[in-house]
Amino acid sequence: MIIAVIPARGGSKGIPGKNLLQLGGRPLIAWTIEHAMESALVDRVLVATDNTEIAALALSMGAEWFIRSDESSTDDAPTEAVLREVDECVDEDPEAYVLLQCTSPIRRPDDIDSAIAKFRDEDADSLFSGCVVHGYTWTLCAGTPFRNYHDRKRRQDEDERTIEENGSIYVYRPSVLRQTGQRLGGQVTWYEMPHADSRQIDEWSDVEFVERELQYRRGCDFLRHRQHAV
Numbered sequence: 001m002i003i004a005v006i007p008a009r010g011g012s013k014g015i016p017g018k019n020l021l022q023l024g025g026r027p028l029i030a031w032t033i034e035h036a037m038e039s040a041l042v043d044r045v046l047v048a049t050d051n052t053e054i055a056a057l058a059l060s061m062g063a064e065w066f067i068r069s070d071e072s073s074t075d076d077a078p079t080e081a082v083l084r085e086v087d088e089c090v091d092e093d094p095e096a097y098v099l100l101q102c103t104s105p106i107r108r109p110d111d112i113d114s115a116i117a118k119f120r121d122e123d124a125d126s127l128f129s130g131c132v133v134h135g136y137t138w139t140l141c142a143g144t145p146f147r148n149y150h151d152r153k154r155r156q157d158e159d160e161r162t163i164e165e166n167g168s169i170y171v172y173r174p175s176v177l178r179q180t181g182q183r184l185g186g187q188v189t190w191y192e193m194p195h196a197d198s199r200q201i202d203e204w205s206d207v208e209f210v211e212r213e214l215q216y217r218r219g220c221d222f223l224r225h226r227q228h229a230v
Contacts, residue, residue: 001094002116003044004036006063007082008102009073010051015204019054019102024214028201029054031105031214033061039112042098046090048072048082080181087174096171099183103201104168106213107193112169115191119171125186126176129169131198133162163190166198 008019008029015021019029029047036045047058048066050073055065066089072081083099096119098112111129119127169191176185199210 001043001092002041002096002098003046003086003090003092003094004039004042004098004100004112005066005083005086006032006036006045006047006058006100006102007068007079008047008049008051008054009068010049010054011073011075015201015207018201019049019051020057021201021207023105023201023207023211027057028105029102030057030061032100032102032107033058033063035107035109035112036098036100037062038109039098039116041113041116043094046086048086080177080183083177083183084181087177094174096173097177099170099172101167101200104166104198105201106197106199106210107168108197111191111193111197115169115171118189118191122189123187124171124189126172126184127170127189127191128165128184129167129191129193129198130163130165131193131195133164137162164198166193167200168193168198 006029010017010019020027023031033045033047036042045063046066047054047063048068049055049058050068050070058065066086068082068085071077072085079099079101083097087097096116098116100112115127115129118124170183172183173186177183179185196213199206199213201207201210
């Protein structure tokens with residue numbers, strides 16, 4: 001069994017009521033619930049929230065409501081706090097959990113199933129989604145940028161690539177969470193997503209960009225369906 005967990009607090013520091021923010025004609029969290037519900041490999045979808053409006057939306061879309069505690073709903077509580085609560089309360093012992101963060105509403109239709117398939121194919125213990133950072137990266141140490149620019153190679157000749165964790169999809173075995181208290185551990189692998197699909201909504205400047213992208217993709221889907229019907 002694969003259980004998807006979508007944490008969604010009612011409060012938010014940066015953007016008040018962020019998870020219910022209207023984005024592309026629907027609440028932000030609705031995009032992620034839809035992605036999880038449409039997955040062929042996810043068996044249960046749990047929306048872990050302290051907010052009754054979010055809970056009602058989740059139930060209306062076919063997901064389940066997990067009532068998270070006050071302790072795991074604070075601004076300072078790590079995501080792992082609610083993940084542990086879920087693991088302690090579910091009746092099944094799932095093969096894996098899939099953590100989906102609703103601040104990452106841009107996913108391709110097959111991203112979740114492809115990530116789970118890679119997790120299984122590589123017999124991994126945990127997986128994160130991310131994108132490759134192109135160009136030259138520097139390390140910032142005490143406010144000073146550092147890089148060995150004397151050994152500067154062309155980007156296509158670089159032996160190593162830098163991966164940025166994009167926060168969209170995590171897959172992990174229950175044993176990883178139980179033994180380490182973290183979502184990542186053991187044999188870790190990753191699922192690559194394009195930069196365009198990796199934008200997270202953390203501040204207001206992200207909202208306009210993501211909304212334009214969602215509306216564009218919805219328009220393309222509409223045109224494809226219309227052409228197919230003709």
